[in-house]
Amino acid sequence: MEKFFYKLNRQCGYLNTHCLDHFIAEKSFSNIIHGFNIEKIEKTLWKKEIVLHEIDKNFPIKDVVIIYMEPNKCYKWHRDRYRLSTINLLLSANESSYTLFSENYDNDEDQSNISRLKYEPNCFYVFNTQEIHTVMNFSQPRYMISCQFNDAATSDYQSVKEYCKVIGI
Numbered sequence: 001m002e003k004f005f006y007k008l009n010r011q012c013g014y015l016n017t018h019c020l021d022h023f024i025a026e027k028s029f030s031n032i033i034h035g036f037n038i039e040k041i042e043k044t045l046w047k048k049e050i051v052l053h054e055i056d057k058n059f060p061i062k063d064v065v066i067i068y069m070e071p072n073k074c075y076k077w078h079r080d081r082y083r084l085s086t087i088n089l090l091l092s093a094n095e096s097s098y099t100l101f102s103e104n105y106d107n108d109e110d111q112s113n114i115s116r117l118k119y120e121p122n123c124f125y126v127f128n129t130q131e132i133h134t135v136m137n138f139s140q141p142r143y144m145i146s147c148q149f150n151d152a153a154t155s156d157y158q159s160v161k162e163y164c165k166v167i168g169i
């Protein structure tokens with residue numbers, strides 16, 4: 001599974017409670033970027049999160065956002081076109097949505113193999129956006145913290161993952 005995602009050791013200590021208590025209720029999530037309903041988190045806020053602060057030292061972060069997904073929606077199977085990897089943290093309840101990867105998805109085939117990223121509460125994941133993936137969301141609104149690096153070309157999954165391992169986060 002490590003080819004798809006890698007769970008960081010260091011848990012979220014700020015953004016989870018801050019976003020749930022303050023941020024989400026005040027925002028409209030009306031900005032649509034790359035097909036996602038997004039609100040940006042100010043840098044002064046996300047820099048308080050040690051994991052993002054440390055990753056930003058070596059892989060400068062352009063934006064940290066909350067992605068909102070309505071209940072009873074799914075994304076198409078895809079690879080991200082604008083980023084090679086990201087750091088993800090699921091804010092909403094785990095059981096309401098499924099994040100799936102596939103090694104051999106083919107729209108013309110009847111079946112494909114799938115693996116699930118089962119987000120644990122307060123855990124950050126390095127996410128390989130170049131492996132084909134989708135999200136299926138069921139009865140609850142889904143809120144995901146996600147980021148985009150300044151330099152997409154050098155912030156590939158292996159590099160970001162290895163850096164996180166080396167610095168022990």
Ligand SMILES: [Fe+2]
Pocket residue numbers: 078079080129133
């Ligand atoms: Fe994606």
